[in-house]
Amino acid sequence: MLYNAYELQRAMLSSAAAWASVGAELLSNPSLPFGYSGVGPVMASALDVFAHAAAPRGKPAFGIETVTAGGKVQPVTEAIVMHRAFGNLLRFEHPGLSADAPRLLIVAPMSGHYATLLRGTLARMLESAVVYITDWADAKMVPPEAGRFDLDDYIDYLVAFLEHIGPGTHVLAVCQPSVPAYAATAIMGAKDHPCRPATLTMMGGPIDTREAPTSVNDVAMQQPLSWFEQNVIATVPMTYPGAGRRVYPGFLQLAGFMAMNLGSHMMSHYGMFKHLVEGDGESAAATKAFYDEYRSVCDMTADFYLQTVEHVFQRHSLPKGEFVHRGERIDLGGIRDTALLAIEGEKDDISGIGQTRAALHLAGQLPDQRKKYYLAEEVGHYGIFNGSKWRTRIAPVLEDWIAQHNKAPAQAAS
Numbered sequence: 001m002l003y004n005a006y007e008l009q010r011a012m013l014s015s016a017a018a019w020a021s022v023g024a025e026l027l028s029n030p031s032l033p034f035g036y037s038g039v040g041p042v043m044a045s046a047l048d049v050f051a052h053a054a055a056p057r058g059k060p061a062f063g064i065e066t067v068t069a070g071g072k073v074q075p076v077t078e079a080i081v082m083h084r085a086f087g088n089l090l091r092f093e094h095p096g097l098s099a100d101a102p103r104l105l106i107v108a109p110m111s112g113h114y115a116t117l118l119r120g121t122l123a124r125m126l127e128s129a130v131v132y133i134t135d136w137a138d139a140k141m142v143p144p145e146a147g148r149f150d151l152d153d154y155i156d157y158l159v160a161f162l163e164h165i166g167p168g169t170h171v172l173a174v175c176q177p178s179v180p181a182y183a184a185t186a187i188m189g190a191k192d193h194p195c196r197p198a199t200l201t202m203m204g205g206p207i208d209t210r211e212a213p214t215s216v217n218d219v220a221m222q223q224p225l226s227w228f229e230q231n232v233i234a235t236v237p238m239t240y241p242g243a244g245r246r247v248y249p250g251f252l253q254l255a256g257f258m259a260m261n262l263g264s265h266m267m268s269h270y271g272m273f274k275h276l277v278e279g280d281g282e283s284a285a286a287t288k289a290f291y292d293e294y295r296s297v298c299d300m301t302a303d304f305y306l307q308t309v310e311h312v313f314q315r316h317s318l319p320k321g322e323f324v325h326r327g328e329r330i331d332l333g334g335i336r337d338t339a340l341l342a343i344e345g346e347k348d349d350i351s352g353i354g355q356t357r358a359a360l361h362l363a364g365q366l367p368d369q370r371k372k373y374y375l376a377e378e379v380g381h382y383g384i385f386n387g388s389k390w391r392t393r394i395a396p397v398l399e400d401w402i403a404q405h406n407k408a409p410a411q412a413a414s
Helices: 002-027 039-054 115-125 151-165 178-190 215-222 225-231 250-260 262-278 281-294 302-314 358-362 388-404
Strands: 066-069 072-075 077-082 087-093 103-107 130-136 170-174 199-203 246-248 339-345 371-376
Touching (some): 115 130, 115 388, 170 178, 178 199, 225 302, 246 302, 339 388
Parallel strands (some): 103 130, 170 199, 199 339
Antiparallel strands (some): 087 130
């Protein structure tokens, strides 16, 4: 019923958004008298904001056509190099990269948003590296016959992606995937896997949520796992390929994040309204672009979501040494030569200070010279991986860390 009610509301809002958009165009049309009255532009701006807020959104495109590297504008090539039911491996490169350029795998969150949320992260790192990214599928679009997908499968996907890219690959995990990426690194390290990461960078990741708990952590701890299963898990309706699959809907995840900072989101939309009234379309467009991405959401499988709540936020299985993959306990001591970089934002309200840094202490067999911690001052959760502070302050730290531990690949990755 939950999903069906949402679909009904979405259909109604979609119709209202279309009419609001038509109204905005009419009120701002210079050939009509409304456009010359004081009320017309104000009403048009209000309708435009409503239309934007209520409009339905699908999966965005990365749309990275060029990057500037070495003072030259380089054309970017995007390709799917590995296809899996629950996520593809994409590769981005340009002709300005040297033959020994590092290869970087960006592990995008499976947390309600598409991988395109990391467009700014990818574009910045593409200046100096061949970049691969996990493009996770929307669970409601995956047919039931594809099977289940849980934390074990997530880790298996990462191992398979690293095997495809080859030895010497660097890994960047943003937020939630820090945990499975850290686990995969330990599993591969313990087996001396030739494709284990050369470096693993974790940014704003919930490695140990007992450190500086945030409101997100509090919500996960206040209710038993059965509450989440009964209240936030829904069944995909018949209108989608994944009909019958149990999922945690993306629209619920978005509603939770919006509610956490409702005041700031309302002020952002009010600011967009003022820019439109004043005729500052460029500033309004920037706000629109952010919310176009932020409000594009997808579903995740119930198995993956519930296991994440249980093991990451409730039982703290990884830092306690109780995390199991395919029936075997994960030994973090297996990380012996993968250089670790932990990055946190001073104003992060999703992953508190210390949650990501814990990864450095837990890797007890890794020499200290292969560990690094960086606290980004005056930076919130989103600003860790997007925006001017990411591009000018944080990315150079990551690039330097990769350069210190980069080894030329024995053979080119496909």
